[in-house]
Amino acid sequence: MKRLVPLVIIVFVLIVALGTTWMLMRSSRQTANENLNANTPTPGSEAPGAEPPHVRGNANAPVTLEEFADFQCPSCGAYYPELKKIESEFGDNLRVVFRERPLVPPHEHALIAAQAAEAAGLQNRFWEMHDMLYENQATWSVISDLVPVYVDYAKKIGLNPDQFMKDLNGETVAARIFQDGKRAHAYGIVSTPTFLVNGKEAKGDSWKPEGLREMIKQALREAGK
Amino acid sequence: MSAPVSPTESGPKIPWPYLIAALLSLIGLADALYLTVQDLTGQNLRCTIISGCSEVLGSVYAHLGPVPLAVLGAVAYFSVFSLAILGAFGYRFAGTLLGFLLAVMLLTTLWLLYLQAFVIRHFCQYCLLSAAVTITLTAIVWGSRFMKRRS
Numbered sequence: 001m002k003r004l005v006p007l008v009i010i011v012f013v014l015i016v017a018l019g020t021t022w023m024l025m026r027s028s029r030q031t032a033n034e035n036l037n038a039n040t041p042t043p044g045s046e047a048p049g050a051e052p053p054h055v056r057g058n059a060n061a062p063v064t065l066e067e068f069a070d071f072q073c074p075s076c077g078a079y080y081p082e083l084k085k086i087e088s089e090f091g092d093n094l095r096v097v098f099r100e101r102p103l104v105p106p107h108e109h110a111l112i113a114a115q116a117a118e119a120a121g122l123q124n125r126f127w128e129m130h131d132m133l134y135e136n137q138a139t140w141s142v143i144s145d146l147v148p149v150y151v152d153y154a155k156k157i158g159l160n161p162d163q164f165m166k167d168l169n170g171e172t173v174a175a176r177i178f179q180d181g182k183r184a185h186a187y188g189i190v191s192t193p194t195f196l197v198n199g200k201e202a203k204g205d206s207w208k209p210e211g212l213r214e215m216i217k218q219a220l221r222e223a224g225k
Numbered sequence: 226m227s228a229p230v231s232p233t234e235s236g237p238k239i240p241w242p243y244l245i246a247a248l249l250s251l252i253g254l255a256d257a258l259y260l261t262v263q264d265l266t267g268q269n270l271r272c273t274i275i276s277g278c279s280e281v282l283g284s285v286y287a288h289l290g291p292v293p294l295a296v297l298g299a300v301a302y303f304s305v306f307s308l309a310i311l312g313a314f315g316y317r318f319a320g321t322l323l324g325f326l327l328a329v330m331l332l333t334t335l336w337l338l339y340l341q342a343f344v345i346r347h348f349c350q351y352c353l354l355s356a357a358v359t360i361t362l363t364a365i366v367w368g369s370r371f372m373k374r375r376s
Contacts, residue, residue: 002314003314005314006310006311006313006314006316009310010306010307010310010311013251013254013303013306014303017254017258017299017303020258021258021261021262024258024259024262025262025265025266028262028266070272073271073272073279073283074272074279074280074283074284075270075271075272075279075283076272078283103272103273103274105274106272106274106277106280106347107272190273190274191271191272191273191274191279192271192272193271194271204266204267205266205267207267207271208267211267
């Protein structure tokens with residue numbers, strides 16, 4: 001009988017550990033589903049963000065995927081190729097809006113990267129710089145003096161480097177980042193990347209690529225597509 | 226008035242190192258399970274303002290292939306708990322296996338600490354807690370074995 005005591009203790013702890021994990025997973029999924037089905041008013045209606053926003057895809061698409069991201073955030077960098085796949089899968093049914101949400105701290109270069117993207121946007125090359133920054137994230141993230149690196153990127157995507165330098169620390173760029181920040185604040189966004197599908201935040205499982213696809217499909221069904 | 230008696234005279238010796246190891250491993254297990262849930266539900270992989278957890282847990286080093294390291298940590302801590310309980314109940318093989326398992330865990334912990342400090346350049350407090358638990362467990366188990374050999 002005494003020999004069974006350690007086995008009983010081990011099995012008991014195993015059951016408690018698996019049970020707790022299952023309950024935590026279930027509660028997290030429930031929250032995500034509740035969020036997916038909730039018809040909550042958009043908290044960002046009074047903070048529309050920078051105008052005009054950076055939009056990729058069909059301007060009249062039934063579903064809008066609004067991304068709040070930080071160019072130095074590794075998770076945003078990891079999500080970047082997934083988002084491209086999602087964009088091509090949904091084609092004309094999806095328009096993607098990008099919002100600046102530089103997290104400083106912990107990302108020391110996030111703000112200058114956002115400024116570079118916005119400065120490129122003033123010469124109508126925002127998405128080219130956006131792609132350039134994500135594709136080279138591992139390279140520039142560890143460099144301390146980034147201005148020459150970004151000027152080099154600006155030249156590669158066909159920008160006027162003098163104008164780019166002028167805009168980098170200009171008021172227009174600062175105001176756009178500030179407006180996007182106000183919108184992020186209105187939604188209570190403190191982590192990146194955060195996605196809104198037609199104004200509803202993707203949380204829990206819905207935040208993952210498969211969940212995000214499902215959320216877009218549901219928004220399409222709601223739009224009668 | 227009777228003289229105080231030593232524990233050895235009053236009954237069987239309580240295997241404190243194993244019991245402490247079992248309790249400590251439960252802390253490590255809870256920590257690893259929390260990280261597992263966060264990873265599997267996609268919560269902690271995001272970058273956040275408050276700490277470097279998202280940098281560490283969102284990095285390529287947070288997974289071994291498709292498996293989150295947190296899952297491996299949970300399995301390791303549960304194994305430590307099981308072996309410590311078996312050791313406390315007198316199973317001799319458990320002590321040897323526990324020493325070996327902790328040596329592997331310590332080496333893995335040192336490697337992960339190096340990655341956080343010099344490669345990712347961010348620290349995750351849950352990973353640091355796990356590292357502290359592993360280092361303490363190793364010190365207790367290996368320390369008690371060393372003391373036992375000397376006496």
